[in-house]
Amino acid sequence: MYNYDFLTALKIEDALYYLDRLEKVKILAGGTDLIVNIHKKSSRLPHFDYLLDISNIEELKFIALKKQFLEIGSLITHTQLIEDTLIAKYFPILKFAAQTIGSPQIRNRGTIGGNIVNASPAADLLPPLIALKARVELVSPGGKRELTLTEFLSGPYQTKLQENELLTTIKIPLLNEGYLANFQKIGRRKSLAIARLSLALVTRIDSENIFQDSRIVPGSATPYPQSFPVTEGAVNGKRTTDLNLEEIGEIIAKEMISITGKRWSTPYKSKALSALVIRALKEFISKAGTK
Amino acid sequence: MKKIKINLTINGKKITLKVNPQERLIDTLRDRLKLTGTKEGCSIGECGACTVILNGKAVASCLVFTAQIDGSKILTVEGLEVGGKLDPLQQAFLDHHAVQCGFCTPGMLMSAKALLLKNPHPTREEIKTALEGNLCRCTGYEQIIEAIESVTKD
Amino acid sequence: MVYDKVNKPIRRIDGYEKVTGKAKFAADLFFPNLLYGKVLRSKYPHAQIIKINLDKALAYPGVKAIITAKDIPNNKIGVIIQDQQVLAQDEVFFIGDGIAVVAANTLETASKAINLIEVEYKELPGIFDPEEAARKDSFLIHSDRQNNQVIHHRLRKGDTEKGFQDAEIILEREYSTPFVEHAYLEPEVVVAVPYEQNSLVTIYGSIQNPFACRNAVASALKVSLNKVRVIQNHLGGSFGGKDEVISSMSVRAAVLALKTGQPVKLINNREESILESYKRHPYKMKYKIGATREGKLVAMEIKCLADSGAYACQTPFVTWRSVVQATGPYELPHVKTDTYGYFTNNIYTGAMRGYGSPQIIFANESLMDELAQELKMNPLELRLKNIYHNNSITASGQKLDNHTVSLEEVINRAIKESDYINKYQEYNKIQSGDKKKGIGMAISFRGCSLGAEATDAAGAIVAVQRDGSVLISTGLAENGMGLKTVFSQIVAEELGIELNRINYMEVDTSVSPESGSTVASRSTILGGNAVKLAAQQVKDKILAMIAAKYNLRKENLYLKNEGIYEKFNPQKIISYEEMIEVANKEGIFLSAYGWYKAPDIFWDEEAGQGNPYFTYVYGCQVAEVEVDTATGQIEILKITAAHEVGKSINPACLKGQIYGGVIMGLGYGIMEEVETYQGYIRNTNFDEYLIPTIKDKPDLVAIIVENPDPYGPYGAKSIGEPSLELTAAAIANAVAQATGKRIRNLPLNLERVLLGHALSREVNHDV
Structure with a gap:
C-alpha cells in the first residue's frame, strides 16, 4: 500500500517550492495513467512519499502563438488540442493524433505534458511532436532549460526530467510554407485503441518538387519513439516523380529492425510500417501534384 | 497520510468532505455518498461505466482523485431526473429500448449528456465519438444511437 | 391473429430504475456489519499445495476470518460433474483456482491480509493443449479419472466411407477458435447474509441461475435446499457467464458469513473476473x-x-x-x-x-x-x-x-x-x-x-392481488434481455389488462418455482409457455366466475381492454376492476401456478x-x-x-x-x-x-x-x-x-x- 501525502500546487512556484524542499515527490497531472497505477499498486511505479497535484495550475493551461513557436502549456488536455483553433491552423497533425487517443473521458483529463513525461512506446502524441521538432521547457528552482524531445526521451518510460524539475511548456517551431504532415495509426479496434503501430511524417516539397527536411517518426515500433534518419535521408533530395516508394518501404522496415532486432512482432510491423510510409508519401506526392 | 478537505457540488448540493489521498471520485460517490448509480466496471478508465460530468465534461470517475477537484461541480446519473421529470435522454433511452442489462446505462447517459451540453444537434458520427469510451456488451449500440438521435433531431 | 399486448414494442418494465441509477446491482448493496471478502488465488497453473500458513494474516487488525478448503463441508461442486473445487484442497489445477478467502472490515484490509498468507507450492508440469491431454502417455490431470477425456459424443448417419467413394470432390480443412471472455460489464459480486428471516444463509448477487446457485451452496454446506435462499439482483450482463463461477463465490461467501455471523460481500474486480471466470471453449x-x-x-x-x-x-x-x-x-x-x-x-x-x-x-x-x-x-x-x-x-x-x-x-x-x-x-x-x-x-x-441434454420444464406464478394488480414470478431470471417485459406482455395479453397493472418479481428461490436455468435461449419458449399457462388458468377462473354470476356461457366470454365481454355483444359486461371486487367478495382465488414441460425428445x-x-x-x-x-x-x-x-x-x-x-x-x-x-x-x-x-x-x-x-x-x-x-x-x-x-x-x-x-x-x- 502506498502511504503518501497529497500536495496541491495552484501555481508553478508552489510546485517548485515542494520539488525543491521535498524528496520522493511524484507529480500528478491528468492522472489517466498514474491514478490507475496507484490504484492497482503497480510494480512499475517507484516508491514516493508525496503526490504533488499540479492539475489545477492555471498558468500551465495555455496555447500561445509566438514569433517562431507555437507554445503549449503542459496541462493542455487532448480535448483542448483537438478543439483549439491555433492547433488546427498550424499543426493539424497534432489534432489528428489527439483524436485517436482513448476516449472523451481520457482526452478530457489526459494532458500533453503527461503524454510526454510518461514516455510510453505507444504514446500517441510523441511521434508527431518529435517529427515537428518540438522542444520542452523544464523549470526548476534553479532556473530553466530547454531540450528537444529527442534529447528529453531517454528510454521506454524514461526521460531526462530531474527530480526537481517541472515540464511547463512544449514549444513547436512554426513551419514555413510547403510543409506537409501526416499521421496514421493502426489499432486493433477503432476506439480505445493502443497504437499497434503509428507513423508521423513531416516533410517539405520544394518548388522543384524535391523532398526536403523529412522527419519520419514511427510509434510503437521502437522501444521509444524516435526519428528514422536513414529513411529520412533516403527520401530527402528525391524528386516526387523519382521516389521509389517500394524501396522506401523496405528501408524503413530495415531501419526499424536495426533498432529493435528481430522480435516476435517484427513480421507484422515491418510490413505494416512499409505500408504506412508508402501511404503517407503517396498522399504528399498527390498533394504536391495538384498544387 | 493526511486527509484533504474538499468542497464539492454534487447534483446541485454543496458538500464538504475530508478525503484520503487515494480516494478516487468513484469511491467518494459510491462508498461514501452511496450514489451507486455510477458503476465500476474496470477501474482503469476503459469501460466508461463510471462516467460522470465534472465541470461540464465527461470523465471516468475512476481516473480522478477526489483530492484533485476541490470546488468542482459534479453531475451523476442520480441528478438527471429533476422534480420527478426524466431528462429527455432518459426518456429516449426508455422509448427506444436503449437499455438491456442497464449496467452501462448510467455512463452512457452521462457521456450523451456531456455531448448535448456542448452540442445540442450532433451528427451521428459526433454521437459515436462522444460514446466511444463507453462499452456495452448487450445492445450492440444501435438503439442507444437511435435514442440519442431522437433527442437531438428537431 | 392480431394481439393487443404481444407482438408489440412495449417499453421495458425495468427501464425506469435502470435509467435513473436507482436499480440496485449486487455491488450496490450494503448491510449492517458488512464484511468484505478477498480471494487468494494460485500463483501457478498447476502445483501441489504443500503448506498454507494463515497466522500472519489472521493476526492482521481488522481480519475476521479466513477460510481454506478444509472449512468447506463439501468442497466439490458442478452442475453436470461435481469436480470443481470451491477452494483448492491439495492441488491447484489452473491459474484462477482460489486457495483462501479472507473476510475483513474493509476491502482494503482484506486485500492486505491475503498478501500475508504464506503458501508453499510445489510447481508441477501442466498440460495446456487438449491434443496433448488426449495422448495416452500424458499424466492424469484429475487422478480419480481414467484419462483426461471429459466427454466424447458421436453422431452417425449412413456410411461415410461409401459416401466419400461416391464423392467427386473431397476437401479436408482444419479450423480453430480461441478462448473468449463473456465481458459482461458488471464484474461478479455476491453477498451472503447469515440467519436472515428463517434461512440459514441468503445469497444476493449477480446470479444468472439462482437455482443452480442454491443447489451449489446447499450441497457445499451439506444442508437442505430450503435452508438456502438465493435472490437475484439486477444483473449486469451474463451471456452464460455468471453460473458456476458465481456458485463457487456464493459458497465461499456463505461459509465466511456463517463462520463470522456477519454478512460478507465478495467482489471481483475486472482482473479477478477474467482470471477466475470460465470462458467460451476453444x-x-x-x-x-x-x-x-x-x-x-x-x-x-x-x-x-x-x-x-x-x-x-x-x-x-x-x-x-x-x-x-x-x-x-x-x-x-x-x-x-x-x-x-x-x-x-x-x-x-x-x-x-x-x-x-x-x-x-x-x-x-x-x-x-x-x-x-x-x-x-x-x-x-x-x-x-x-x-x-x-x-x-x-x-x-x-x-x-x-x-x-x-x-x-x-x-x-x-x-x-x-x-x-x-x-x-x-x-x-x-x-x-x-x-x-x-x-x-x-x-x-x-x-x-x-x-435432450436435461429435463426441460419451467414454472410460473401469476398472482392477482386484491386491487387487481398482478405479480408474476418465475424461476427464470432477467439477465438484461427483457424477459420481465416479455412475460408481463403475455400476462397482459391473456388477462386483457394494461402493463402498468403488472409487477414482475426478482427470482427468489424461496418463492419462485424452480424452472431450470436461464440458458439455451429458452426463456421465451419455455418460461413464456409457463407464464401463459398460469395466466390462462387465472383467466379461466375469472370467466367461470362471471359466467356463473351472469348466467352466461363461459366459452363465449373473453377478456379485453380491462373488461369482460361476450362474443357478438359490443357492450362490456363488467370492467376488470368490478370483476376484482366480485372475486374479492366471493372469495375466488385469482392466482395460478403454470408448469410447462417441453415436448418429448430423445437421444441415443x-x-x-x-x-x-x-x-x-x-x-x-x-x-x-x-x-x-x-x-x-x-x-x-x-x-x-x-x-x-x-x-x-x-x-x-x-x-x-x-x-x-x-x-x-x-x-x-x-x-x-x-x-x-x-x-x-x-x-x-x-x-x-x-x-x-x-x-x-x-x-x-x-x-x-x-x-x-x-x-x-x-x-x-x-x-x-x-x-x-x-x-x-x-x-x-x-x-x-x-x-x-x-x-x-x-x-x-x-x-x-x-x-x-x-x-x-x-x-x-x-x-
Missing part, C-alpha cells in the same frame, strides 16, 4: 466434406476437440450441441461426427452465448465457401442446393416435420436486403488499391432450449442418433467488409441479420437481441481472444481484452421472420444465441472474398489478415 476442428461436381453434398466427417480447462463444467453439454449441429443445416446421406472435451491446466470453459455453436458454424460455413470456390460455384447457390426444407432429415435422423423450416426464407430475405448477389459479383472482379471489399454469408439451424448416445430438440430456429447473416490488405485492418461495413423466431413477442427487445448478438459475434470474428500461455492469462482487463466499441459497429439491419411454432407461446421461439453464432463465419467469408486468402483461425486479427498467421510472443498456435 475448438480445434477437422472437417472432411465430399460432394458431387454439381454441388450436392454426399458425406461429411467431423472431429472437434474442445479444451475444457481444469474442470468439466458445461463441457459435456456444450460439445453435445456441437455434435448435433456440426454439419450445419445441410442434407447429407452420410455423416460421422465426433466431439471431444479434454481436461487441461488452462482456465476452465463453460457456457457462453452460442454454447458450442459459434465454433462449428465458423468451421462449417467457412468450409461451404471453400467448397463453393473449388466447385467454381456461387456460395449461395451451393447452399441452396443442400439446405434443409420442410420434412428434411437432419444428420441425427430427425425429420423436420412439426414446424416451418424457414431456412430458404431467411436466406432470401438477407440476400435481398444486402444485395448479396450483385455485390458478390462486383467484389469478385479485380479491385485496385490496397483496400478490397468482400461480402460473405453464413446460415444456421439451432435447436431451441436444452434439448451409442447410436449417435435421435430427435435432440423439439423445434429449431433458422438464421442467415451477411457481412460486407473492406480489408486494408497493406495493414491487415478490417472495416466491417454492414451486417444484415435475418432470423426466424416463430413469433416476436416484443419486436424492439428482439431487435436488441439481434444487434447485441451481432456485435458480440463481430468481436469474436475480428478481435477477441483470451491470450493464454502455459496456463497464464495475459490480458486481464479491457485495455487488452478488446470488445467492440460503438465505433466498431457497422450498419446493422435486423430482419425478423415469423412462422409461428406449434409449441411456442403465440408461436414464439428463440433469438438470444442465434443472433451471435453466425457473425464471425459471415465475416470470415467476406474477408476471404476480399483478400483471396482464407483464414481458418479466429480471430481475424491484424497479423492473420496481413501475414496469414498469428504472431505470439512464444509460439504459433494456428492449426
